[in-house]
Amino acid sequence: MTMVIKLQEKEGIKIARLAELSRFTLSIxxxxxxxxxxxxxxxxxxxxxxxxxxxxIDSSGIGCIISLVKTAKSNDSTFKICCLNKDVATVFDLLHLQMILDIYPDVEAGIQSFRE
Structure with missing residues (x-):
């Protein structure tokens, strides 16, 4: 499966959007x-x-996100997530991922968090 990661930059912040797919699974x-x-x-x-x-999102997708968090922390970088769909947010809540992830309702809120 070919996936598109659309990268853009705003105010020195890289924004990666997973476009043209709806499932975050082992295949990607x-x-x-x-x-x-x-x-x-x-x-x-x-x-x-x-x-x-x-x-x-399945366990592979969750594992991928946690791997990205670890990479960011070990390199003094900052990794945040935004725009969770209701079903994906439920999975994150069940796993208490908000304890290790910075999650924002939209891109603008994520950008704003870097200003504070």
Missing amino acids: TEEIKNELKPLLSIPKTKLILDLEDITF
Whole structure:
């Protein structure tokens, strides 16, 4: 499966949007890690992962996100997530991921959090 990660930058913050897919599963985790880990390996990188189009996430997707969090922390970078669909937000809540992730309702709120 070919996936599109649309990268843009606003106010020095990289915004990665998973576009043209709705499922964050094993079939795409390697591609996501290959694309985003190098960015987070650069110290002081600020990255927001926009999951607006994602309606389903499995354990592989969760593992991928946790791997990105670890990469960011070990390189003094910052990784945030935004735009969770209701079903994906329920999974995050059940797993208490809000304890290790910075989650925002939309991209603008994520950007605003870097200003504070």
